[in-house]
Amino acid sequence: MAELKPNVTPKLPQPKLGFNDYAERLNGRAAMVGFIITLVIEYVTGQGVLTWLGLT
Template sequence: MATISSINSSFVRHETFCRSMRKKGLLLDKRRSLRIQAAKAPAGLEMPKVEPKLTEPFLGFTKTAEIWNSRACMIGLIGTFIVELILHKGILQIIGVEVGKGLDLPL
């Protein structure tokens, strides 16, 4: 099984730039470290004594709910296509919206 390796062009340009800077003596260190620290809490803020134990919600945006929502959407979309195919009308014409004449809203 053959693998093809690809290199991002911006990475290649960066490496070429670093090499040329090292040759000129302008870039001494090959790697530099970056230290990141979190901001301090404001004065007077009380930290909770016990961390709450959260469980996955039974209702709401869970993985199972989203899978079932997407399945229901796919079934509804296919059902709409079948109804349009059988009745030879678009879904908007079926529910009573006139098509091709604009919305005729008073502005």
């Protein structure tokens, strides 16, 4: 039996660089996670993050 091959080349989206919706969404989520971690550190240690890091 002969091997069947598609007649059409699939159209794949071009990779995007720079500012795009995915990068902005990922950056926003990372910022939210960082903010929550900051709040948890302040709550657990009773100190601000700068004090916890020894910067003040």
